[in-house]
Structure formats: structure tokens, C-alpha cells
Amino acid sequence: MSRANPLYxxxxxxRNAMELLFFAYRDFTAEPDSILARYGFGRAHHRVIYFVGASPGMAVNDLLGILKITKQSLSRVLSQLLRGDFIEQKTDKTDRRRRLLFLTEKGRELEALISERQSALIARAYREAGADAVAGFCTVLRGLINEQDRNRFPGE
Amino acid sequence: MSRANPLYxxxxxxRNAMELLFFAYRDFTAEPDSILARYGFGRAHHRVIYFVGASPGMAVNDLLGILKITKQSLSRVLSQLLRGDFIEQKTDKTDRRRRLLFLTEKGRELEALISERQSALIARAYREAGADAVAGFCTVLRGLINEQDRNRFPGE
DNA sequence: GCATATATGTCAACAAGGCTGACATATTAT
DNA sequence: ATAATATGTCAGCCTTGTTGACATATATGC
Known part of the structure; x- marks a missing residue:
């Protein structure tokens, strides 16, 4: 593969790659941030809502592993989402220590609102770039992710 | 183009794209963050050092436009870098209101230290992915950036 | 030349969201 | 019974964003 496509x-x-990542991430998060601000939330809240929405019933520990923040940091954000009725917890029946996380109807609405915008942004970039570019985009990004989490994504 | 490569x-x-961006950015910034912590600096300091290193002699306003933060936020970080002798300012001769920014030797060293690590990470991902994938990666990321800043990058 | 706009800096107060450390409780595993 | 695990919580700290107010030097327009 690297012999078929020698890269100089x-x-x-x-440096171009570093800057692309900086600018793309900056602009990718700008609109969600402004929506979240209307709810008194920040990017950290969105991450929780997003991942719980993507994997309903995940445990608190799973989320900690994804976000790579401390449980104290997560706790603050999670408590606010619980109090605001955006997320609900159910005790795991097979291991009653675990609290499984779900979006409420309200949570799903906020998640959808933000994801719609981000989806639109990505869809436009994808369409302008074409299918081959999209495949390359995914391959390279996947290669930037650590070995463990890389396996969350298709490829290879 | 979109007719040649219809995308369904x-x-x-x-969602896959959103998660790739989250995980890649998380892991891309993890190592720099830990290096910076040894200097008592954070990611904001790195951004300044990085962009000043990339465009020596840029003015404060240019940097504000790139980072999209307030001058007060920048001022705090910039003052620390000036006091710590990582960055120096020179008055623009043709417009004496402007302060042009340059890395000092110390600043160049820190910049190089961090960039080496990030370069290595990107280079590995690039080599594993191949030249075509890299081109696609750049095209899609470029498409995620707002119209103005997009022109900083080659393409089209 | 005077008024206005621009580039920069600075002070103060505040908020989000990271962190560490310590400690508590419920539940499961050994 | 004891130890380990999953979760939660309190307290305090740091970085890095925000707003608002104000100051100074310099350039530009009329």
C-alpha cells in the first residue's frame, strides 16, 4: 500500500494537515456551540447527549472511556442533564451497580436539532468532495485515532 | 462531480464522520497537551506559538482572526508567552500601531518539539492511508471550513 | 489640524469545563 | 468476610473562553 502510493x-x-484539522474542528463546533448556549449548555453537554443518543443504554463508565475525562468532570455535566430532564438513568438489571443512560424525549429533540446542523455541514462537504475523497477522509482520520478506539470504525 | 460520484x-x-472528527481531534491534541503542561502552558499557548511560527511577523489582529477569540483572551496567553520569552514583538515600521509577532529561539524550540510529535502522528496516518486517501482527507476537511478561511488552503 | 477610526493593551468579573484529592455507598466478585 | 467495582459528591484549583469599560498610540479622512 505505501509502496503502491509512495508519499513524499x-x-x-x-503543517497543512494540522491547520486543516484546527480550522475544520473550529468551524464544525461553532454552530452547535451557539445552539447549546441557548440552553445554558456547552460542548461538554453535547458530547454526552450525542454519545448517549448513539448508544442508548450505555453505562457511565463507557462514556468516561470515550470522553477521556474524569468522572468528576462528567458528573457535573451529567447531573445538569439529568436535572434538566434531557437524560434519564435506569439501573442495570444484571449488575445493579451500573446506571444505564438514555435520552429523554427532550434530550432526543436537542440531539436531533444539533445533529441536523452538523449533518448538513458534513453532507455538503461530502457531496462536494465525492465518494473517493470521503473514503480517504475516513481512512486518514481513522489512522489518527489510537489503536483501541480505532476499532469502533469500519476499515481494514 | 457529484453526478460522477453520486453519494448515498x-x-x-x-454520524460516523462526526465521531471520527471527535476521536481524531481528541487524540491529535492529547500529546501536545501533555508536553505543554510541563511548561505550565495549555492548548491556547500552543495555537499562538504554532501560528506565529508558521507566519513570522504576523500582527496581533491577524492572529485574532485565525483563532476567533477575543483580544482579552488572546492577551492573557500572549502576555505569558512574551514574559516567558517565547515570543517577541516588533513595531511595524510602516504602521507603528501594529505589533508584529515573532518566535524567539526558545519559542522555536518549543514549537518544534510539539510539531515533531504531531507531524509524526500525521505522517504515519498519511503513509498508512496512501496518497489518494490523503488528497481526499484534505478535500473534505477543506470543505468543512468556512468560505473565507478555506482559501488559506490549496484546492479547486 | 481636528475628528474619527484602528491596533493594541489592560483591568475586573464571570462561566465552562478540565483537574486532583478525599470520601461515601451500593453491589458484585473472590 | 474481604476486596474490587461502579457510581456519586464535596471542595478547591487552573485554563481559557466571555463581556464591559477604559486607555494610549497612530493613522486616516475631511
């Missing part, structure tokens, strides 16, 4: 990586190419 | 975007594909 100049310093400028690598 | 399922919800799952778009």
Missing part, C-alpha cells in the same frame, strides 16, 4: 511528505504537507 | 449518505455515514 514535506514539512508543509504536515 | 445515510445517517450512519454522517
Amino acid at each position: 511528505l514535506r514539512d508543509a504537507d504536515l | 449518505l445515510r445517517d450512519a455515514d454522517l
Whole structure:
């Protein structure tokens, strides 16, 4: 593969990648941030809502592993979402220590509102770039992720 | 282009992109953060060092436009870098209101230390993915960036 | 030349969201 | 019974964003 596509990586190419990541991430999160601000929430709340929405019934520990933050940091955000009735917890029947997380109707609505915007942004970029570019985009991003979490994504 | 490469975007594909961006950015910034912590600095300091290193002699206003933060936020970080002798300012000769920013030797060293790690991470992902994938990666990321800043990057 | 706009800096107060450390409780596993 | 696990909570700290107010130097327009 690397012999079929020999890459002559100049310093400028690598710096280009760093800047693309910075600007893309900056702009990708700008609109969600402004929506969340209307609810008194921040990006941390969105991450929780997003991942709980993607995997309903996940345990608190699973979320900690994804976000890679401390349980104290998560606790603050999670408590606010619980109090605001965006998320609900149910005790796991097979292991009653575990609290399984679900979005409420309200939570699903907020999740959908934000995801719609982000989906639209990505869909536009995807369509403008074409299918081959999209495949490359996913392959490279996947390669930037650590070995463990990389397996969450298809590829190889 | 979109007719040559019709894309059937399922919800799952778009969510996949969101998660790739989250995980890649998380892991891309993890190592720099830990290096910076040894200097008592954070990610904001890195951004300044990075962009000043990339465009020596840029003015404060240019940097504000890139980072999209308030001058008060930048001021705090910039003052620390000036006091710590990582960055120096020179008055613009043609417009003496402007302060042009440069890395000091110390600043260049820190910038290089961090960039080496990030370059290595990107270079590995690039090599594993191949040249075509890299091109696609850049095209899609570029498409996620707002119209103005998009022109900082080659393409089209 | 005077008024206005621009580039920069600074003070103060506040909020989000990271962190550490300590401690508590319920439940499961050994 | 004891130890480990999953979760929660309190307290305090740091970084990095915000707003608002104000100051200074310099450039520009009329």
C-alpha cells in the first residue's frame, strides 16, 4: 500500500494537515456551540447527549472511556442533564451497580436539532468532495485515532 | 462531480464522520497537551506559538482572526508567552500601531518539539492511508471550513 | 489640524469545563 | 468476610473562553 502510493511528505504537507484539522474542528463546533448556549449548555453537554443518543443504554463508565475525562468532570455535566430532564438513568438489571443512560424525549429533540446542523455541514462537504475523497477522509482520520478506539470504525 | 460520484449518505455515514472528527481531534491534541503542561502552558499557548511560527511577523489582529477569540483572551496567553520569552514583538515600521509577532529561539524550540510529535502522528496516518486517501482527507476537511478561511488552503 | 477610526493593551468579573484529592455507598466478585 | 467495582459528591484549583469599560498610540479622512 505505501509502496503502491509512495508519499513524499514535506514539512508543509504536515503543517497543512494540522491547520486543516484546527480550522475544520473550529468551524464544525461553532454552530452547535451557539445552539447549546441557548440552553445554558456547552460542548461538554453535547458530547454526552450525542454519545448517549448513539448508544442508548450505555453505562457511565463507557462514556468516561470515550470522553477521556474524569468522572468528576462528567458528573457535573451529567447531573445538569439529568436535572434538566434531557437524560434519564435506569439501573442495570444484571449488575445493579451500573446506571444505564438514555435520552429523554427532550434530550432526543436537542440531539436531533444539533445533529441536523452538523449533518448538513458534513453532507455538503461530502457531496462536494465525492465518494473517493470521503473514503480517504475516513481512512486518514481513522489512522489518527489510537489503536483501541480505532476499532469502533469500519476499515481494514 | 457529484453526478460522477453520486453519494448515498445515510445517517450512519454522517454520524460516523462526526465521531471520527471527535476521536481524531481528541487524540491529535492529547500529546501536545501533555508536553505543554510541563511548561505550565495549555492548548491556547500552543495555537499562538504554532501560528506565529508558521507566519513570522504576523500582527496581533491577524492572529485574532485565525483563532476567533477575543483580544482579552488572546492577551492573557500572549502576555505569558512574551514574559516567558517565547515570543517577541516588533513595531511595524510602516504602521507603528501594529505589533508584529515573532518566535524567539526558545519559542522555536518549543514549537518544534510539539510539531515533531504531531507531524509524526500525521505522517504515519498519511503513509498508512496512501496518497489518494490523503488528497481526499484534505478535500473534505477543506470543505468543512468556512468560505473565507478555506482559501488559506490549496484546492479547486 | 481636528475628528474619527484602528491596533493594541489592560483591568475586573464571570462561566465552562478540565483537574486532583478525599470520601461515601451500593453491589458484585473472590 | 474481604476486596474490587461502579457510581456519586464535596471542595478547591487552573485554563481559557466571555463581556464591559477604559486607555494610549497612530493613522486616516475631511
